[in-house]
Amino acid sequence: MTAVLAPGTTRTTSKQALGVHFSGLGRSFGAAGSRRAVLRDVSVEVEPGEILAILGTSGCGKSTLLRAAAGLDVPDSGEVLIDGTPVSGIDERCAVAFQEPRLLPWHTLQANVAIGLPKSSSASAGKAKVLELLKLVGLDAFAKHRPREVSGGMAQRTSLARALARNPGVLLLDEPFGALDALTRIRMQDLLLDIHSAQPTTVLLVTHDVDEALQLADRILVLGRDDDGHDDGREGSTITELVTVPGARPRDRNSADLGALRSSLLSLLGVTGH
Amino acid sequence: MSSEVGQRAVPISRAELAAIGSPVTAEDAVGQGDVPAGFGRGARSTTGRRIGIILLGLIVPALLLLGWHLSTASGFFKPSQLPSPTSVLAAAVDLVDRGQLATHILISTQRVVLGFLIGSVLGVVAGAVLGLSRVADILLTPTVGALRAVPSLAWVPLLVLWIGINEDSKVTLITIGAFFPVFTTLYLGLRHVDRNLVEAARAFGVNGLRLLTTVQLPAVVPALFSGLRLALAQSWLFLVAAELIASSMGLGFLLVDSQQNGRVDRILLAIILLAIIGKTTDALLGIAERWAVRRWA
């Protein structure tokens, strides 16, 4: 782990973790007349260095929220502030691991990860860092392979490595472990925690997996419809829950506190009987 | 975000190219089909198969030659209608002896290569500018579309008046013929580059020229080569048109000249030479295409 963080490879970007402030964020899609709100009134302050997990049912707007933070999408109302300055246009302070791997098919995995390197990194340091990251995600043997020659989970790990290569102030991860088997998933979660503790960065982690959120996050944000019983025409998701996960990492999966939190989160997501 | 409203044509597929008469051949289809999928494809078996396929493709030409020979040897056709293969060969030898055949072939090939190269480069530049720049697209695409709608031979009188009957006017006509297929395929290809890939690259700070070279151009390599092959076929078409209209050298000139002298053997010779040279240049481009598609697609 420490090799990635050795001064020689990281000094080029002496980045620090940056706070993210969503302020009254709203976003609707569709042509005028048939506009459908996806997000409304999303306000939350993410501390520098915090890991925030974002939970929510499919289609509730999790990716849309991340895209706003990355500057890939412009909200209709409200704004995102990173380190106190508003995001406008693609934000160099963020690195995204998209929900799909989005690797360039004509590049090797190594060249794909290199796309993530910060502009300032020198060629040799950059190459060393790329190889180190590929090794960390367990793909050093596949550095020269093309994306079509590797599995979906391998492509997803490459995409994670590409985001990590940026050494960003804010790391935006959209279901980064979705396509991984249980064992690889745990290894990648540990990798994320290692990198996070060695190298300060704020992480916004979208996930479907309540247990993953409980293991990794400092706080968990649940996006969903704020149904107060009657249809008042206010559609779109907002923050229905924001909880601090008790205990320091690594956490005991079987602790009673986590068990209670797990059931309450699951019921928020519409799963009952656990 | 701007949403694309107008429907746009899908980039020209190989099937469509084949349908409109581009020389897309059986071995290309195989070469295309087996590009993706799988770890380390067996290179040896592929080469063997390709040679086999080329040999199979020679069966029909050999049968045609045999049929031609039999129909003339049996007296079914008079020599003035259809000369025998041997007399066409004799005509070739005769022209070689006079030192004319090489001149015809070389001058025709030179015109095609020049026109094709100039037209392709202009097509790539115009396709890239209009395919990538929203402003240029809005300003120029209707005009280019109107120019494309002009049947290219309609330019001939103008070219002859402006440039005169010389090499330049012939090469210009071929340039026009080569330009549009390249322009169209590149333009449409660039409009259809996977937006997710472009967005991912831009999210990592790749933009401008670097975006063009790392994402957009590699993504359109297959489409570009389809356009180039179509352009090459067009170049030969326009060569013959230019040489039929006004020339004193070249395979097209050999055609008109032989028609005026009633030399059917030489007409057949010119046609066969056009077929062979056209197919050869297309095959060379096909090799480049296979290499490029393997590299970038």
Ligand SMILES: Nc1ncnc2c1ncn2[C@@H]1O[C@H](COP(=O)(O)OP(=O)(O)OP(=O)(O)O)[C@@H](O)[C@H]1O
């Ligand atoms: N560019 C767009 N144009 C139109 N609608 C969009 C666009 N992007 C997102 N949406 C809509 O916004 C809603 C939320 O999409 P989003 O991708 O943010 O969901 P998500 O929470 O990430 O879902 P999942 O868990 O399935 O990935 C969806 O209903 C989607 O149809």
Ligand SMILES: [Mg+2]
């Ligand atoms: Mg999503």
